[in-house]
Amino acid sequence: MSKERAAAPASEPAPAARASRRGQWLRLRLRNIAPFATLLFLVALFSAASPSFLTLDNLANILQQISVTGIMAVGLTFVILCAEIDLGVASVANATGIILAYFTAQDASVNIANLPLPGLAAIVLAVFGSFCLGAVNAFGITWIGIPSFIMTLAMLQIGAGICAMLVRGQIAYAVPKVIAVLGNGGLGPVPWIVIVAAIVLALAHIVLTYTRFGRYVYMVGGNREAAEYSGVNVRAVIAAVMIISALCSGLAGMLGVAHFGSAQQDEFDNYLLDSISAVVVGGTSLFGGQGGIGNTLVGLFVLGVLNNGLDHVNIDSFLKILIRGLILLAALIINVYAQRLKGLPEAGES
Amino acid sequence: MPPAPLLELRAVAKSFGGVAALKGVDFTLDAGEIHGLVGENGAGKSTLMKIIAGVHAGDQGEMRLAGDVVRFRSARDARAAGIGMVHQELAIVPTLSVAENVLLGMQPRNRLGFIDWPAMIAIAKRHLENLGLVVDPRAEMASLPLGMQQLIEIARVLFSGARLIILDEPTSALSPPEITRLFALLKRLRAEGRSFIFISHFLDDVLAICDRVTVFRNGAKAGAARVGDIDKAWLIERMIGAGHHELEESYLGEIQLRGPEGAADAAVVLAAEGLGRGTSFQDVSLTVRAGEVLGIYGFMGSGQLDLARALFGKTPPERGILRIEGRAVRLRNTTRARRAGLAFVPESRRSMLFALEPLYKNMSISVLDRLARLWLKPKREREIARRHIAQLSIRPAQPDRPLGTLSGGNQQKVALAKWLTFAPKVLLLSEPTRGMDVGAKEDVVRIVRRLRNEGLAIIVASAEPETVLALADRILVMRKGRIAREFANETVSKDRLLAAA
Ligand SMILES: Nc1ncnc2c1ncn2[C@@H]1O[C@H](COP(=O)(O)OP(=O)(O)OP(=O)(O)O)[C@@H](O)[C@H]1O
Numbered sequence: 026m027s028k029e030r031a032a033a034p035a036s037e038p039a040p041a042a043r044a045s046r047r048g049q050w051l052r053l054r055l056r057n058i059a060p061f062a063t064l065l066f067l068v069a070l071f072s073a074a075s076p077s078f079l080t081l082d083n084l085a086n087i088l089q090q091i092s093v094t095g096i097m098a099v100g101l102t103f104v105i106l107c108a109e110i111d112l113g114v115a116s117v118a119n120a121t122g123i124i125l126a127y128f129t130a131q132d133a134s135v136n137i138a139n140l141p142l143p144g145l146a147a148i149v150l151a152v153f154g155s156f157c158l159g160a161v162n163a164f165g166i167t168w169i170g171i172p173s174f175i176m177t178l179a180m181l182q183i184g185a186g187i188c189a190m191l192v193r194g195q196i197a198y199a200v201p202k203v204i205a206v207l208g209n210g211g212l213g214p215v216p217w218i219v220i221v222a223a224i225v226l227a228l229a230h231i232v233l234t235y236t237r238f239g240r241y242v243y244m245v246g247g248n249r250e251a252a253e254y255s256g257v258n259v260r261a262v263i264a265a266v267m268i269i270s271a272l273c274s275g276l277a278g279m280l281g282v283a284h285f286g287s288a289q290q291d292e293f294d295n296y297l298l299d300s301i302s303a304v305v306v307g308g309t310s311l312f313g314g315q316g317g318i319g320n321t322l323v324g325l326f327v328l329g330v331l332n333n334g335l336d337h338v339n340i341d342s343f344l345k346i347l348i349r350g351l352i353l354l355a356a357l358i359i360n361v362y363a364q365r366l367k368g369l370p371e372a373g374e375s
Numbered sequence: 376m377p378p379a380p381l382l383e384l385r386a387v388a389k390s391f392g393g394v395a396a397l398k399g400v401d402f403t404l405d406a407g408e409i410h411g412l413v414g415e416n417g418a419g420k421s422t423l424m425k426i427i428a429g430v431h432a433g434d435q436g437e438m439r440l441a442g443d444v445v446r447f448r449s450a451r452d453a454r455a456a457g458i459g460m461v462h463q464e465l466a467i468v469p470t471l472s473v474a475e476n477v478l479l480g481m482q483p484r485n486r487l488g489f490i491d492w493p494a495m496i497a498i499a500k501r502h503l504e505n506l507g508l509v510v511d512p513r514a515e516m517a518s519l520p521l522g523m524q525q526l527i528e529i530a531r532v533l534f535s536g537a538r539l540i541i542l543d544e545p546t547s548a549l550s551p552p553e554i555t556r557l558f559a560l561l562k563r564l565r566a567e568g569r570s571f572i573f574i575s576h577f578l579d580d581v582l583a584i585c586d587r588v589t590v591f592r593n594g595a596k597a598g599a600a601r602v603g604d605i606d607k608a609w610l611i612e613r614m615i616g617a618g619h620h621e622l623e624e625s626y627l628g629e630i631q632l633r634g635p636e637g638a639a640d641a642a643v644v645l646a647a648e649g650l651g652r653g654t655s656f657q658d659v660s661l662t663v664r665a666g667e668v669l670g671i672y673g674f675m676g677s678g679q680l681d682l683a684r685a686l687f688g689k690t691p692p693e694r695g696i697l698r699i700e701g702r703a704v705r706l707r708n709t710t711r712a713r714r715a716g717l718a719f720v721p722e723s724r725r726s727m728l729f730a731l732e733p734l735y736k737n738m739s740i741s742v743l744d745r746l747a748r749l750w751l752k753p754k755r756e757r758e759i760a761r762r763h764i765a766q767l768s769i770r771p772a773q774p775d776r777p778l779g780t781l782s783g784g785n786q787q788k789v790a791l792a793k794w795l796t797f798a799p800k801v802l803l804l805s806e807p808t809r810g811m812d813v814g815a816k817e818d819v820v821r822i823v824r825r826l827r828n829e830g831l832a833i834i835v836a837s838a839e840p841e842t843v844l845a846l847a848d849r850i851l852v853m854r855k856g857r858i859a860r861e862f863a864n865e866t867v868s869k870d871r872l873l874a875a876a
Pocket residue numbers: 369371372373375391392395396414415416417418419420421422423770771779780781782783784785810812
């Protein structure tokens with residue numbers, strides 16, 4: 026190395042240093058860039074493969090298809106940002122939808138021992154039901170100390186049990202009018218369910234970014250011990266996110282029942298994997314503290330485009346399942362890798 | 376021609392995202408030498424060491440090992456070339472045995488490919504005995520005192536064949552007898568021809584053990600000398616400029632603790648009676664008054680740090696009564712403790728800070744419920760952060776910089792800053808000056824004095840006698856979880872403090 030180079034002022038880093046700085050910039054944003062690049066890639070791919078993919082009609086389809094998942098994924102985003110997990114989302118959604126139908130007058134042909142109430146009362150009871158399931162999760166995790174992975178696994182079973190007890194293998198169809206409209210109707214050309222999902226996403230984004238509670242969620246996920254040493258009530262925050270998650274699932278469940286036009290057992294089974302995938306594919310860290318609603322939104326579109334696009338290109342439907350699995354695996358690898366790259370506290374070692 | 380030095384660095388530069396951490400430094404290390412490296416927090420000491428140990432790649436400059444130019448791509452490369460590093464945060468595996476830790480990654484295997492336990496124990500035993508370490512190789516690492524763990528980590532680095540060993544602040548968590556033992560070991564190994572780089576903020580230690588010393592300042596070399604030719608004042612002047620005197624300097628002799636006239640008529644803010652928890656501390660009774668600093672001194676593991684943690688509700692005491700301003704309180708969690716007016720800075724930075732979050736979020740988190748009801752006020756948060764950054768001279772002075780990119784000492788300052796926005800009633804400080812440079816220690820002393828004069832009750836728990844002597848108005852000495860002696864209204868010296876512990 027020549028003398029001049031070595032003596033160059035430090036404010037003008039050598040080309041190698043500049044390249045490495047750009048590398049660092051990219052690395053630190055891998056979590057946000059990778060999902061977005063995936064989305065662009067998939068859109069380009071399917072647009073090229075099928076003329077019917079890139080149309081307004083199909084965009085509307087995709088939006089509808091991701092709305093129910095989207096509402097569930099919002100609650101999960103809170104939970105995963107806190108470095109916890111909720112495996113009960115789909116089950117709680119199913120149970121809430123069924124509770125709603127249980128308290129609604131059904132057609133005479135439906136053979137369910139139900140308890141018809143006015144529409145508003147049915148909605149309140151259903152929401153209360155999902156709140157209670159969330160509160161049980163919260164209690165188990167924060168007071169008893171059951172890991173959320175196990176606790177919500179139990180909740181998955183409990184939710185399924187509630188569904189089974191209430192419908193006993195039957196199918197209910199009617200839901201209160203408001204919910205039916207929100208699930209199936211539209212405001213002009215735009216389906217209400219898409220509007221509701223957009224509002225929920227927007228609200229969650231505002232809460233997470235601009236409120237004190239949102240900051241607590243990130244900090245608890247970022248370093249739980251440090252949050253505790255800062256006097257943050259970590260238990261209360263975790264309890265709150267579990268309840269938020271259950272309420273989101275409840276809303277998704279009620280709208281879903283209206284959207285699908287029926288309430289029955291095992292109706293939401295695919296939604297657990299879909300909503301977790303959306304959050305993780307979007308780049309929210311499984312270790313907590315990094316990511317957010319923006320990531321979840323991109324993740325939702327990646328999954329939505331993938332599911333929808335595969336229908337357009339005429340692929341073996343069994344292969345589709347495998348492809349989704351592989352995409353999820355790739356997202357997990359990027360997620361863990363991004364975590365490692367961001368682990369810069371090396372500088373703090375001494 | 377004299378033999379080439381063991382290690383020679385020329386014009387090494389390194390910047391992180393445009394900020395220069397090292398601005399072209401030279402450094403030489405001879406074989407069989409213990410070389411001290413001192414400098415302010417953020418001067419670039421750890422960065423240079425990480426370049427030598429292959430953790431970071433330098434941007435510019437060249438490195439010669441025994442005369443040959445080398446370029447390490449990873450820590451593994453450096454290890455293969457005989458360079459080992461003992462980080463301040465120990466890299467041991469606490470749940471494994473001593474033998475497994477010493478031979479980590481090099482365990483002997485038998486023909487079936489399983490770890491050959493008898494051979495491993497025997498090898499570890501021989502190796503440890505050679506180093507003069509008396510310890511059962513089968514013992515679980517976590518069951519040993521911190522000092523021994525550190526010596527075993529050094530043993531591990533030696534076992535991997537290192538001839539150049541970097542020790543980054545190895546003594547900051549050790550008790551005086553453990554330091555003596557470490558130094559004896561270093562001297563023996565030096566006689567065998569191994570070389571050391573010894574980083575420390577304890578200048579006495581550096582002068583006691585090193586052959587030569589290099590001073591860093593703002594990422595550049597500010598001087599180098601043989602230890603025999605210089606004194607502490609010389610080092611301090613090179614490090615931070617003339618006119619500073621070192622913390623230790625002013626407490627070398629006897630110091631007079633403040634008499635009862637100072638605080639006796641002030642209200643008792645915190646009173647504890649018969650506190651106890653498990654095996655960590657028993658029968659602890661103490662009081663702190665407004666405008667008083669109570670020092671709690673003890674060797675590492677004597678219970679003073681557990682006590683501080685317990686007072687903050689992290690691990691609540693199981694027995695005893697705690698009163699704050701006369702009212703009995705039960706601090707079941709840290710939120711209650713904070714609401715009751717307590718504030719706590721733990722000894723470990725990592726457990727207090729959010730490495731990936733910017734400085735201002737790190738500082739505001741503990742006062743967020745007073746800054747914001749529902750909506751965050753980031754402007755206000757940044758403003759407060761800027762104030763604390765100026766007050767504690769935290770560098771670099773950028774509220775938006777991720778905390779993890781600050782040097783160790785500067786992170787420690789952030790941990791303290793968290794509680795300064797709204798004065799608490801009682802401030803609990805656990806090892807408040809660990810890892811801080813001379814200037815920063817002075818800053819801490821200044822801040823603590825100021826807070827005391829403003830009427831705060833302060834408890835300082837530490838295993839560093841200098842810290843306690845510099846800060847405390849009254850001193851409790853703990854031994855094996857119990858209060859062994861109180862020094863109040865009398866003269867005390869480092870020796871008498873050590874004798875009581
Ligand atoms: N990974 C990193 N990313 C960005 N900046 C860094 C990183 N590591 C170190 N720095 C910066 O480089 C400078 C030197 O840091 P370094 O850790 O070498 O200091 P130090 O001399 O070891 O200080 P201390 O005594 O406090 O440990 C600091 O300003 C620090 O903020």
